Amino acid sequence: MCGNNMSVPLLTDAVTVPAGERETGAVIFLHGLGDTGHGWAEALSAIRLPHVKYICPHAPRIPVTLNMKMVMPAWFDLMGLSPDAPEDEAGIKKAAESIKTIIEHEVKNGIPANRIVLGGFSQGGALSLYTALSCQHKLAGVIGLSCWLPLHKTFPQAASGVNKEISVLQCHGEADPMIPVRFGNLTSEKLKSVLNPSKVQFKSYPGVMHSTNQEVRTPFGLLLPRVAWGSLEYQKKL
Template identity: 35%
Template sequence: MKPALTAINATSKQSASVIFFHGSGDTGPNALEWVRFLLGRNLEYPHIKVIYPTAPMQKYTPLNGQESNVWFDRRSVNIAAQESKKSMSQCYETVHQLIEGEVTKGIPANRIIVGGFSMGGALALHTGYHLNYGLAGVFAHSSFLNRNSIVYESLQSGSQQKVDLPELRMFHGERDTMVPLEWGLETFESLQTLGVNGTFNPLKNTLHELKKSSLLDLQQWILEKLPPLENDLHNKL
């Protein structure tokens, strides 16, 4: 089932898209409000639509099986835990629908960035480096991959060589107690070893949270990866 979508439309003609996946237990509208609160305005561009989908309600094992808005199930929130491949494969269909929805509107995959916070960032890493869409970029804030993740298997198998691997931007709070900085750094270094280029940005005095500084950095990076097309500029003249 296609997730509920909240979006900040391009203020002029759209030629690119960003899909921002929220963390576990959150919603798209809440993620949008969090970004807006920190920036004092929307994350918006003349030519880029920013989409905040909402994960479905489903049973979540770390909450003793209670239902929550989560993209996938986890056996536990631990880097050493086994990935729930059945649950992951179900959420891949959601991702596919989201990306295909943009492609059918005329936005090519290499003009799409995916990213997210916490669990949403993990889903973005699966999207960029396992599902193999040839995206423009991937960002992950306060996120990690399990040590035996299928993402690493995909990169090791060489199946990703058909397309250029998207550049990665990771951010992580140095005082994060929910997802320790070491998990994020280990994930980044593992991806780097397998051919992913990017940056890992530790955030001082930061818990498991978004920060204005990281959003401003992200805003600039998105513009660098998805610059206006010549047609966009002509439309403004």
């Protein structure tokens, strides 16, 4: 189905990789600080699924406190990268709402919410986790690469409860100098206290820094068919 992307600002310039067949699922993947959606769209193109489209939006350009107020693509402002650093609460919540408008757009255009996966790298992964936990739609899953849970002290109260059974995959490099793997572990433990712990997977990778490689992307690719592929009954309706 065709919708009007102009009504959803982030979709206007987003990089979209269409499904090879009729679209019954979607992956919304968010890039990291200072990046764009182009590189991730190219990487995800290698994990093609017949009925799944990929949407890789670009973050707006804003001043980032952590980087001496330089203007760059960022989903929200960053003051620091430690678990106790001050956070841009208003910016995080605003960014989450903008991602929720993409979810709403896809649902209105025929893709069920429970066939939509959120994912992201670094700051994009952080935003994906926060958005999934606070979303009112029951989603298929969320993938966080080298990331953390923003506003973690507000959970479980901030969680909508709708996605308590959501499948979560976290992947983190053990040599990450920017977001140490112990922050990823802390995030995983927090998620297990909010969600069904049996649905939360945390995988760490020796020697991997603040980046991904094929070893990291392998479980990523294995999760997508399980959570984004429509059920046999749903496929029969098409």
